[in-house]
Amino acid sequence: MVIRKMQLKNLLLIPLAVAVIATPLISQERRDAAGDAGRKFLAIGEAPDPAAVERGEKLYVPNCGFCHGSRANGGQSGPDLVRSVLVLHDVKGDKIGPVILQGRPDKGMPKFNFTKEQIQDVSAFLLSRSQGAANRMAYKILDINTGDAAAGKTFFNGAGQCNECHSPTGDLAGIATKMDAVTLESRFLYPRTHSMGAPPAGAKNAPVLATVTLPSGKVIEGSLIH
Structure with missing residues (x-):
């Protein structure tokens, strides 16, 4: 049994x-x-070869990163390549290759003596960056819990004086008693449309006036729409 x-x-x-x-x-x-x-x-093509992406990044960062940023998002003297139309239409270096080999002296970009294979690797790296920006659904959520919780609590309740307004229980301590939850949330979302309380029913926002001076010297004034 x-x-x-x-x-x-x-x-x-x-x-x-x-x-x-x-x-x-x-x-x-x-x-x-x-x-x-x-x-x-999003009509994104096949992901580039990871090995080519890694090789391309090692070429790109020391040669191009000082102008275009180490992640190709643009720098002080170079444009954003992640959203570059030229890069978006590039296929294995056919568009960026001539630019790399010839440079753009008028814009301060030197030429680089890269081989065809090296250009293709740089293209793969840039493609991975543009695809990553477009397809955020492929992002893998990682464990980002770092730091010392005990030290954070000590700072929160001590030197930081955070507990004078906030509370870890979510009630916002002294702030929550001043206004109801809906009004508080509305103030967070639309801070310019509220004073200390909810706006009167039917109230309209005062128009924002703008003054524009054209190159000819003509001045145009009116309400700002966008």
Whole structure:
């Protein structure tokens, strides 16, 4: 009888073990599916070869990063390449290749003697950056819990004086008693449309006046729409 109960118990544990093992696999498949769906929706092509991306980044950062930024988002003297039309239409270096080899002296860009393979690697890196910016659904959420919670609590309740207005329980301590939750949330979302309380019913915002001086010297005044 005892043996039968143990056998039955073991049989019941098998589906549970399978479920525990399968859960992370299913989650990963869902994330991958979301990324693939995002690529199709945004008409993004195939992801570049990771090895080529890595090689391209090692070439790009020391040679191009000082102007265009280490992540190609633009710098003090170079434009953003992640959203560059030329880069977006580039296929394995066919568009950026001539620019790299010839440079743009009129804009202060020197030429670089890269091989065809090196240009393709740089193209792969830039492609990965532009695709990453377009397809945010492929982002993998990482564990970002860092720091010392005890030290943070000490600062919150001590030198930081955060607890004079805020509370870790979410009630905002002394602030929450001044206004109801809806009004408080509205003030956060639309700070320019409220005073200390909710606006009167039917009240309209005062128009923002703008003055524009044209190159000819003509002055135009009116209400700002956008």
